[in-house]
Amino acid sequence: MKEKRDLKIQAIENGTVIxxxxxxxxxxxxxxxxxxxxxxxxxxxxxxxxxxxGIKDVVKIxxxxxxxxxxNRIALISPKAxxxxxxxxxxxxxxxxxxxxxxxxxxxxxxxxxxxxxxxPIKSKFSVLQSEEEGVILRCLYxxxxxxxxxxxxxx
Amino acid sequence: xxDFSRKEIDYVLDTAEKLEPVARGEERSRLLDGKIIALLFxxxxxxxxxxxxxATQRLGGQVLNLGSVEASSVMKGENLADTIRVISNYAxxxxxxxxxxxxxxxxxxxxxxxxxxxxxGSLHHPTxxxxxxxxxxxxxxxxxxxxxxxxxxxxGRTVHSLCHALSLYGAEITLVSPxxxxxxxxxxxxxxxxxxxxRETDSLEKIIGDVExxxxxxxxxxxxxxxxxYEKVKNKLRVTSDLLKNAxxxxxxxxxxxxxxxxxxxxxxxxxxxxxxxxFYGVPxxxxxxxxxxGVIE
Numbered sequence: 001m002k003e004k005r006d007l008k009i010q011a012i013e014n015g016t017v018i019x020x021x022x023x024x025x026x027x028x029x030x031x032x033x034x035x036x037x038x039x040x041x042x043x044x045x046x047x048x049x050x051x052x053x054g055i056k057d058v059v060k061i062x063x064x065x066x067x068x069x070x071x072n073r074i075a076l077i078s079p080k081a082x083x084x085x086x087x088x089x090x091x092x093x094x095x096x097x098x099x100x101x102x103x104x105x106x107x108x109x110x111x112x113x114x115x116x117x118x119x120x121p122i123k124s125k126f127s128v129l130q131s132e133e134e135g136v137i138l139r140c141l142y143x144x145x146x147x148x149x150x151x152x153x154x155x156x
Numbered sequence: 157x158x159d160f161s162r163k164e165i166d167y168v169l170d171t172a173e174k175l176e177p178v179a180r181g182e183e184r185s186r187l188l189d190g191k192i193i194a195l196l197f198x199x200x201x202x203x204x205x206x207x208x209x210x211a212t213q214r215l216g217g218q219v220l221n222l223g224s225v226e227a228s229s230v231m232k233g234e235n236l237a238d239t240i241r242v243i244s245n246y247a248x249x250x251x252x253x254x255x256x257x258x259x260x261x262x263x264x265x266x267x268x269x270x271x272x273x274x275x276x277g278s279l280h281h282p283t284x285x286x287x288x289x290x291x292x293x294x295x296x297x298x299x300x301x302x303x304x305x306x307x308x309x310x311x312g313r314t315v316h317s318l319c320h321a322l323s324l325y326g327a328e329i330t331l332v333s334p335x336x337x338x339x340x341x342x343x344x345x346x347x348x349x350x351x352x353x354x355r356e357t358d359s360l361e362k363i364i365g366d367v368e369x370x371x372x373x374x375x376x377x378x379x380x381x382x383x384x385x386y387e388k389v390k391n392k393l394r395v396t397s398d399l400l401k402n403a404x405x406x407x408x409x410x411x412x413x414x415x416x417x418x419x420x421x422x423x424x425x426x427x428x429x430x431x432x433x434x435x436f437y438g439v440p441x442x443x444x445x446x447x448x449x450x451g452v453i454e
Binding site: 145 | 235236237254255256257258259261262265276277278279
């Protein structure tokens with residue numbers, strides 16, 4: 001059984017493994033980290049993998065340790081994700097993502113009349129709140145509009 | 157408006173009261189002597205722009221006017237950020253009105269001088285709220301006020317920020333509107349969280365005897381797809397001398413103006429009518445904001 005799993009996604013020598021991503025959100029995790037075609041590190045990911053707490057996605061980024069600030073953005077779309085820093089095949093650091101209190105240039109404001117959606121030279125800015133009833137809530141610092149659902153659909 | 161504490165609002169209103177004789181032309185002031193106030197209005201506005209001009213001139217300051225947008229560098233495609241960076245080198249303060257939500261906040265990021273928000277998009281018009289509060293304080297009272305807001309409560313930005321500000325003073329708020337134009341639920345919830353008593357109705361007659369201030373707003377025809385529906389609503393939310401027979405003698409009627417037909421002209425000469433005085437109070441209120449923002453009064 002263990003061998004079969006290893007075939008799905010290989011262990012990495014050095015880099016970052018993002019585990020326990022909400023199932024179906026792996027591609028959005030890449031987007032939120034700003035990983036595009038220009039990114040040179042090897043990236044592998046599994047979607048809908050069985051885990052102890054149900055299905056999950058996993059992303060592995062080889063040869064690159066991302067900053068805490070970058071990684072914490074993942075909490076916007078997958079608050080239970082964990083970050084493993086790997087050096088020489090060993091997990092040297094394991095953390096849960098922490099919801100940032102502020103994000104800039106990550107999400108588009110849903111208000112079409114917001115100044116941040118115009119051609120002005122500014123990045124979107126949101127304060128981030130967590131409510132027990134509604135989960136993660138973003139409030140635009142320009143127009144005060146609130147995004148409480150479908151945050152992943154509004155990623156820049 | 158939510159950025160202001162009750163103490164700060166009171167301080168602005170106290171300053172406005174001190175400056176009121178200057179606004180009336182009874183006293184002279186040189187508080188803004190040597191100061192240049194730039195008025196950047198990207199949308200048409202009569203009262204707001206003219207009252208800022210009057211406020212500046214009453215305090216001995218000079219006004220720099222953008223003029224029409226069509227004749228300015230905006231038509232050449234200049235963005236607001238650049239316009240602000242340039243104008244902030246010419247003036248000591250900028251008053252901005254702009255059609256996009258959040259434009260005043262962005263302007264403040266790029267400006268080297270203070271920005272006063274003269275209305276941005278559909279969201280905020282804080283100087284209107286200050287003058288509404290000032291009018292209520294001068295003509296009635298702010299603490300524990302029994303107020304009715306009537307008309308378009310869904311889109312009317314002045315009523316939204318006024319409700320928030322009044323919640324700092326423990327008001328009892330009655331919302332009078334047709335079902336289509338009710339106050340957005342999230343605002344009602346916010347107010348209730350601040351322990352504000354809210355009641356909602358669609359009839360002025362039912363509540364007119366039980367309020368100290370009636371704040372009327374215009375119901376716009378374009379909000380109704382069916383013209384017949386508009387006519388019905390329009391006539392239901394109309395202040396007439398008949399309606400006022402049951403009013404509390406101390407009632408004051410406010411309206412941000414322009415009105416269309418929601419207040420009948422015969423009401424103008426009654427002691428209830430307060431809307432033209434309210435328009436005047438825009439001058440001392442804006443004088444106070446200009447003086448405080450430029451730092452000539454601390």
